[in-house]
Amino acid sequence: MDTHKIIESLPIFKGLSEKQHIMLAESAKTRTYSPGQLIIGDEDRTKTFYLVATGRVKLSKTSYDGREQTLYLFGPRELFGLCAVFSDTIFPANAVALEKSTLIIFPGEAVEALARQDPLILFNIIFVLSRQLKDSMHAIESLTLKGIPQRIASYLLTAAARNESGNHEMVTLPVTQRELAKLLGTTPETLSRILRQMTVDHLIRVEGKTVEITDRESLELFAGV
Amino acid sequence: MDTHKIIESLPIFKGLSEKQHIMLAESAKTRTYSPGQLIIGDEDRTKTFYLVATGRVKLSKTSYDGREQTLYLFGPRELFGLCAVFSDTIFPANAVALEKSTLIIFPGEAVEALARQDPLILFNIIFVLSRQLKDSMHAIESLTLKGIPQRIASYLLTAAARNESGNHEMVTLPVTQRELAKLLGTTPETLSRILRQMTVDHLIRVEGKTVEITDRESLELFAGV
Numbered sequence: 001m002d003t004h005k006i007i008e009s010l011p012i013f014k015g016l017s018e019k020q021h022i023m024l025a026e027s028a029k030t031r032t033y034s035p036g037q038l039i040i041g042d043e044d045r046t047k048t049f050y051l052v053a054t055g056r057v058k059l060s061k062t063s064y065d066g067r068e069q070t071l072y073l074f075g076p077r078e079l080f081g082l083c084a085v086f087s088d089t090i091f092p093a094n095a096v097a098l099e100k101s102t103l104i105i106f107p108g109e110a111v112e113a114l115a116r117q118d119p120l121i122l123f124n125i126i127f128v129l130s131r132q133l134k135d136s137m138h139a140i141e142s143l144t145l146k147g148i149p150q151r152i153a154s155y156l157l158t159a160a161a162r163n164e165s166g167n168h169e170m171v172t173l174p175v176t177q178r179e180l181a182k183l184l185g186t187t188p189e190t191l192s193r194i195l196r197q198m199t200v201d202h203l204i205r206v207e208g209k210t211v212e213i214t215d216r217e218s219l220e221l222f223a224g225v
Numbered sequence: 226m227d228t229h230k231i232i233e234s235l236p237i238f239k240g241l242s243e244k245q246h247i248m249l250a251e252s253a254k255t256r257t258y259s260p261g262q263l264i265i266g267d268e269d270r271t272k273t274f275y276l277v278a279t280g281r282v283k284l285s286k287t288s289y290d291g292r293e294q295t296l297y298l299f300g301p302r303e304l305f306g307l308c309a310v311f312s313d314t315i316f317p318a319n320a321v322a323l324e325k326s327t328l329i330i331f332p333g334e335a336v337e338a339l340a341r342q343d344p345l346i347l348f349n350i351i352f353v354l355s356r357q358l359k360d361s362m363h364a365i366e367s368l369t370l371k372g373i374p375q376r377i378a379s380y381l382l383t384a385a386a387r388n389e390s391g392n393h394e395m396v397t398l399p400v401t402q403r404e405l406a407k408l409l410g411t412t413p414e415t416l417s418r419i420l421r422q423m424t425v426d427h428l429i430r431v432e433g434k435t436v437e438i439t440d441r442e443s444l445e446l447f448a449g450v
Contacts, residue, residue: 061362063370064449071362086348087355092362112348119344123311123337126347129354130312136361137286137296137317143369144410145288185369224289 003028003104006053010077012124020114027110033097040081044091048105049081055101056174059093060182070183071139072132073098073174079128086125098175146224148186149194153223155184156204160213169216173209198222228253228329231278235302237349245339252335258322265306269316273330274306280326281399284318285407295408296364297357298323298399304353311350323400371449373411374419378448380409381429385438396436423447 004025007013013021030053033039039057040046050057052074059072059080071093074080084091085108115122142151159171173180181191195211198204203219205212213219229250232238238246255278258264264282265271275282277299284297284305296318299305309316310333340347367376384396398405406416420436423429428444430437438444 059362061366061370067370069366069369071365082351083355083358086351087359092359093366115344115347119340119347122340122344122347122351126307126311126350126354129351129358130308133308133354133358133361134312134317136358136365137284140296140361140364140368141286141294141318143365144294145286145292 015120029105032102035099037097039095040091042094045089046091049085051104053102056098143185151184169213171211240345254330257327260324262322264320265316267319270314271309271316274310276304276329278327281323368410376409394438398434
């Protein structure tokens with residue numbers, strides 16, 4: 001894996017010099033995790049943050065009776081753990097690889113050293129944290145104020161809007177329906193039933209992990225957009 | 226109100242020079258809001274962020290059928306709106322004054338100007354955003370994985386731990402029970418009933434807005450700590 005190449009292509013490191021990209025690449029470690037493997041646990045201490053190079057990672061919390069709520073799903077080119085490194089070093093949840101995943105692990109100190117030369121990277125980190133904070137506010141809204149069918153419709157519309165391929169009527173589910181249910185605060189059975197009902201109502205067409213939005217207007221009405 | 230004095234006493238502006246404190250004070254505006262007044266609305270655009278000088282502010286979301294979920298409560302010396310200014314300028318919720326509140330309003334540009342001289346303020350902003358992000362992850366956990374009595378017990382323990390007076394067995398509820406219920410995802414009636422039951426069980430003693438923790442061990446057991 002060419003860590004340097006990945007680093008120089010990332011928005012968070014944009015505007016940095018070639019020399020700074022090399023410095024970051026040299027300070028980073030690469031590690032591969034198998035499906036289901038714990039990367040870092042809830043309340044573990046960390047002085048590093050993580051970039052997903054390949055694969056998929058979930059951040060989740062577990063209740064005392066074993067129920068699980070997923071807080072975030074992270075895929076290629078996404079960062080997590082910044083909020084721990086740059087506050088009290090306590091990691092806020094369990095981070096688990098959902099598939100075979102290779103992560104690039106950066107020491108917080110490397111960022112501090114860079115920032116002394118050029119504060120640009122700090123603005124980039126503020127941008128990433130701001131986005132994650134806003135996403136978590138939307139998650140609270142969705143989990144507390146929206147019904148489950150509405151939540152699923154909103155999820156599909158947001159995922160379609162963010163589709164990097166540019167086809168905003170198409171969603172490739174990033175994880176299994178079982179894992180997606182944990183993000184949406186429901187059971188796999190309910191998720192599956194609602195996707196089937198949406199298909200019968202001609203709102204979407206599902207084929208494996210691909211969901212095509214066939215009636216956007218009705219899906220938006222459904223989502224309460 | 227001595228804006229300069231407030232600015233120089235805040236952790237987020239610590240380490241800055243006297244000249245920089247003056248520059249911030251001069252760039253800021255002060256505005257007083259009456260109870261119930263909207264400060265900034267969900268999806269409004271903003272290039273400023275807010276510091277509570279006096280009073281109390283809630284950030285909340287409202288559903289299409291009028292239900293409300295409070296995301297955060299902010300009191301004196303707390304900042305909000307950073308995540309909007311430093312991402313896409315879209316404010317993520319409704320900010321409403323819960324009592325007569327005076328806010329100091331900073332333009333994001335003032336921070337950018339300061340950061341060009343000294344990146345310290347950016348580290349401080351990263352710290353604040355990191356804390357808010359971690360708080361919102363705890364909120365998701367609490368709202369989705371904890372029962373209401375457990376949520377209330379956790380809230381009291383966290384509030385007591387953060388009590389600035391140093392008395393960590395005492396909580397002064399920052400808002401009415403009606404508003405607190407909206408933060409904890411319950412109704413005022415349920416909140417009141419559970420506080421009464423906790424009193425009968427000798428876990429707490431309630432007097433007006435003051436809650437004293439009289440049996441910490443049992444309350445912790447109750448909260449699932």
